Amino acid sequence: MIHSIYARHLLTLLLLFLFTMFSGCTTPPPALPEVHSKQLPLGASDFTLDTSKSEVYYEAKKEQFFNTYIILGINKGLRGSLEKTAHGYKGELSIDVFMFDSNDSYRDDNVEEYLNVDTHKLMTYDYEIRDNTVVGDMKINGVTKKIAFPVTLKDENSQLFVEGNISIKYSDFNVETPSNFFLRAHEDLVIGAKLYFNH
Numbered sequence: 001m002i003h004s005i006y007a008r009h010l011l012t013l014l015l016l017f018l019f020t021m022f023s024g025c026t027t028p029p030p031a032l033p034e035v036h037s038k039q040l041p042l043g044a045s046d047f048t049l050d051t052s053k054s055e056v057y058y059e060a061k062k063e064q065f066f067n068t069y070i071i072l073g074i075n076k077g078l079r080g081s082l083e084k085t086a087h088g089y090k091g092e093l094s095i096d097v098f099m100f101d102s103n104d105s106y107r108d109d110n111v112e113e114y115l116n117v118d119t120h121k122l123m124t125y126d127y128e129i130r131d132n133t134v135v136g137d138m139k140i141n142g143v144t145k146k147i148a149f150p151v152t153l154k155d156e157n158s159q160l161f162v163e164g165n166i167s168i169k170y171s172d173f174n175v176e177t178p179s180n181f182f183l184r185a186h187e188d189l190v191i192g193a194k195l196y197f198n199h
Contacts, residue, residue: 047082047091047160050196054078056095059165059190064183071185073102073111082160082197088130093193095123114175115141129153134164140173158199165192 056078060071077099082091097117100108115123120142127136135148151164169187170177178185 047084047089047197047199049078049080049082050159050198051076051078053196054080054194056093056191056193058100059192060178061186061189062178062183063186071102071107073100073108075100078195080195085128088128090128091126093125093127093195095125097121097123110178114170114178129162134162141175143173145172160197160199162195162197163193165190 055074055076057075058071058073060073062069062071075095077096078093080091080093082089097112097115097120100111102108102111120140124139125136125147127134129151132151132153133148134151135146137144138147147166147168149164149166151162154161167188167190170185170189171187177187
C-alpha cells in the first residue's frame with residue numbers, strides 16, 4: 001500500500017515536471033527581420049539602349065567641281081548604358097567604326113581608313129547630362145577630348161529620348177581632312193546622336 005502511494009506521488013511529480021518543461025516551450029520563435037519597401041537608390045534605374053532605333057551620325061560637306069555637296073553618314077552599331085544620378089544622368093556610349101553607312105561603300109571604306117580602324121575600332125563617349133547639357137570625354141582616333149553640347153530630352157511611354165549635335169573639326173582628333181584629285185571636304189563637320197533608352 002505504501003509502495004502504491006509512493007508510486008502515485010512519484011508519477012504525479014513526474015507529470016508535473018514534464019508539464020512544466022513543455023509548457024516553457026510555448027515561447028514564440030524569434031520574429032523574422034522586417035523587409036521594408038524603399039525606392040531604388042540613385043544609379044539603380046535600369047536604362048537599356050534601344051539599338052534598333054538609336055543612331056549616331058556625321059554631316060560633312062565636300063567641294064567637287066565648284067559645287068558643294070552634303071554627305072550624311074549614319075551608324076547604328078552602338079552599345080551604351082545610362083543611369084540616373086543626383087544631378088541628372090551618367091552614361092557611356094561606344095560606336096563601332098565599321099558600321100558607318102553613307103550609301104557609298106567606297107566612301108565608308110575611306111572613313112574607316114581616315115579613322116585608323118585597324119588600331120581604333122571603337123569611338124567612345126563617357127558623359128554626364130545636367131540641365132540639358134551633355135559633357136564628357138569623347139575618344140576618336142585614339143584622341144580623347146572634353147566635349148560639351150546642348151541636348152533635348154523627352155521622357156514618354158517608358159522611353160527616354162536624348163538628341164543633340166555639335167560642330168567639330170577633323171583636326172580636333174588628329175584626323176586628316178578627306179581629299180583627293182577631284183574633291184576636298186570642309187574642315188568642319190557636324191556629329192550628333194539620337195538615342196533611345198527603355199526604362
